[in-house]
Amino acid sequence: MKKQVIEKSAQALFLLCAGIAALAVCSITVYMILKGMPALTEAGIRNLLFGTVWKPTAEVPSYGIFYIMLASVAATGLAVLIGVPIGLLTAVFLSEFAGGKLGVCLGSAVELLAAIPSVIYGLIGMMVLNPLMYRLEKLIYAGKTDHQFTGGANLLSAAIVLAVMILPTVISVSTSSLKAVTDHLRSASLALGATKLQTIFQVVLPAARSGILTGIVLGIGRALGEAMAVNMVAGGSVNLPLPFHSVRTLTTQIVSEMGYASGLHRRVLFTVGLVLYLFILAVNLILFRMRKGGEKR
Amino acid sequence: MRKTKRVQEAFLYGLIGLCAAFSAAMLLGIIGYVLVKGIGAVDLEFLTTVTSVLRGTAGIAGNIVNTLLIILLTMIIAAPVGIGAAVYLNEYAKPGKLAAAIEFATEILSGIPSIIFGLFGMMFFGQTLGLGYSLLSGSLTLILMVLPLIIRNTQEALKTVPDSYRTGAAGLGAGKWHTIRTILLPSAMPGIITGVILAVGRIVGESAALLFTAGSGKALPKGLQDLFPKIFRSGGTMTVQLYLSATSEGDFDTAFGIAVVLLVLVLLINLGTKLLAGRFDRNRERR
Numbered sequence: 001m002k003k004q005v006i007e008k009s010a011q012a013l014f015l016l017c018a019g020i021a022a023l024a025v026c027s028i029t030v031y032m033i034l035k036g037m038p039a040l041t042e043a044g045i046r047n048l049l050f051g052t053v054w055k056p057t058a059e060v061p062s063y064g065i066f067y068i069m070l071a072s073v074a075a076t077g078l079a080v081l082i083g084v085p086i087g088l089l090t091a092v093f094l095s096e097f098a099g100g101k102l103g104v105c106l107g108s109a110v111e112l113l114a115a116i117p118s119v120i121y122g123l124i125g126m127m128v129l130n131p132l133m134y135r136l137e138k139l140i141y142a143g144k145t146d147h148q149f150t151g152g153a154n155l156l157s158a159a160i161v162l163a164v165m166i167l168p169t170v171i172s173v174s175t176s177s178l179k180a181v182t183d184h185l186r187s188a189s190l191a192l193g194a195t196k197l198q199t200i201f202q203v204v205l206p207a208a209r210s211g212i213l214t215g216i217v218l219g220i221g222r223a224l225g226e227a228m229a230v231n232m233v234a235g236g237s238v239n240l241p242l243p244f245h246s247v248r249t250l251t252t253q254i255v256s257e258m259g260y261a262s263g264l265h266r267r268v269l270f271t272v273g274l275v276l277y278l279f280i281l282a283v284n285l286i287l288f289r290m291r292k293g294g295e296k297r
Numbered sequence: 298m299r300k301t302k303r304v305q306e307a308f309l310y311g312l313i314g315l316c317a318a319f320s321a322a323m324l325l326g327i328i329g330y331v332l333v334k335g336i337g338a339v340d341l342e343f344l345t346t347v348t349s350v351l352r353g354t355a356g357i358a359g360n361i362v363n364t365l366l367i368i369l370l371t372m373i374i375a376a377p378v379g380i381g382a383a384v385y386l387n388e389y390a391k392p393g394k395l396a397a398a399i400e401f402a403t404e405i406l407s408g409i410p411s412i413i414f415g416l417f418g419m420m421f422f423g424q425t426l427g428l429g430y431s432l433l434s435g436s437l438t439l440i441l442m443v444l445p446l447i448i449r450n451t452q453e454a455l456k457t458v459p460d461s462y463r464t465g466a467a468g469l470g471a472g473k474w475h476t477i478r479t480i481l482l483p484s485a486m487p488g489i490i491t492g493v494i495l496a497v498g499r500i501v502g503e504s505a506a507l508l509f510t511a512g513s514g515k516a517l518p519k520g521l522q523d524l525f526p527k528i529f530r531s532g533g534t535m536t537v538q539l540y541l542s543a544t545s546e547g548d549f550d551t552a553f554g555i556a557v558v559l560l561v562l563v564l565l566i567n568l569g570t571k572l573l574a575g576r577f578d579r580n581r582e583r584r
Contacts, residue, residue, distance in 0.1 A: 106317060280408060
């Protein structure tokens with residue numbers, strides 16, 4: 001009898017623990033919606049989501065976050081454009097060429113890259129990348145008067161820092177999916193007279209497609225959600241996201257203004273959070289679908 | 298093979314090697330740069346005093362204590378809850394809607410960026426529960442953030458425990474709880490500890506979730522009896538202080554000094570999980 005009570009209560013306790021994770025997701029979702037919705041009606045959905053002027057402290061405040069959303073998308077897109085090819089080729093190197101010690105060393109290096117805190121990426125971006133960008137900017141816009149110089153803190157800097165930050169994710173997920181491709185495919189292709197590179201690019205990579213895509217989507221999620229590093233290198237004025245413009249993304253908008261915002265301004269920042277949350281949820285749902293699809297096959 | 302093709306192949310080989318070298322060079326570059334810029338700032342005074350204009354000291358002792366307190370507070374709750382959740386998912390849950398829903402929730406939770414956790418923590422723990430900017434509020438936020446990490450690692454570890462252990466224990470008349478406590482958890486321990494260490498690493502590197510929950514206080518607790526009251530006060534971790542030093546305070550010596558300390562910590566944590574994982578694999582082979 002006593003044993004049964006213990007068993008039952010243990011089970012209940014474990015269920016409670018598991019429930020906390022589910023409860024956390026539900027309450028975060030509910031809270032984000034509850035706090036993010038009021039400003040939508042107060043400031044007007046169209047003005048807020050499609051307005052391009054962000055002047056929260058002006059006499060007649062304007063809360064347009066369209067450029068901010070666009071900057072998030074642009075920074076993430078550019079980061080993927082830069083980071084994915086590098087990551088993918090590194091994964092090819094790790095799975096097809098690097099054997100023994102070299103592979104282990106490079107693998108550990110990639111793992112360590114993932115463990116470095118984002119503020120350190122931001123710090124190095126500020127100190128190394130931004131000055132380089134400023135030089136490039138001076139070179140490109142020399143003599144032009146209509147360009148507002150950013151001192152190197154711009155969209156391109158943010159995208160490069162993000163590209164390095166998503167490298168480990170792309171590399172590790174792609175490497176494991178390349179390694180999972182059966183050797184029969186490789187030997188069959190080689191037996192047919194294809195060179196090693198032809199085999200890799202026309203047989204192995206397509207076979208590992210779903211895993212590679214998963215890695216890319218994970219990278220997109222990480223880039224969209226990164227706040228501190230981007231905030232340190234992206235400048236920080238609300239602008240049309242062009243490579244040499246100083247920009248604000250959804251995440252940096254929250255980081256840089258939440259500290260002092262009040263009233264409607266604060267509530268709009270919650271809406272920015274909600275928009276970011278919806279972006280991330282969409283990415284996660286795609287990921288979940290892809291994983292489910294991968295399991296079925 | 299035609300000549301253009303051979304040139305093409307050579308080019309591709311070069312590109313693959315270059316990309317791999319880039320990833321490695323990135324890591325070495327980051328570590329080297331931070332060490333060169335920051336090692337000069339790190340000495341005993343830096344690690345044991347608090348920055349004060351009055352006393353003319355520059356140090357991060359307060360931030361180190363805050364980081365340790367937050368790790369402790371977070372893990373005290375997150376570790377048991379995460380391990381419990383994994384035990385439920387792996388040992389009790391029958392395949393069905395409930396288990397699928399919880400797995401789905403864990404997956405979503407692990408994809409949420411830290412700034413969203415920070416916003417939620419600020420609103421819920423800070424305002425609704427009235428904890429304001431405090432170490433406790435930051436820790437509660439981080440619990441939610443590291444849960445998926447601990448759950449997933451514990452689940453993986455439990456999956457490697459062979460089923461014969463379970464049936465064997467059941468055959469000897471052991472109850473489920475007894476089996477879990479005395480057989481499953483001890484066998485899965487290296488994997489569980491790996492998860493816990495990874496979670497600690499995540500906390501050490503976290504900044505966005507803490508900026509608006511734990512705040513940025515840098516005072517040291519006044520003696521041991523002040524440790525408990527301290528958790529209701531604001532406290533910035535090393536990462537938060539690094540961020541503030543590099544941006545609003547413009548104090549790059551401190552920023553790089555903290556970066557060195559953080560890098561060393563991250564390296565140690567990485568090494569720890571490596572060693573444990575090695576032991577775990579050996580255990581698995583022996584079976």
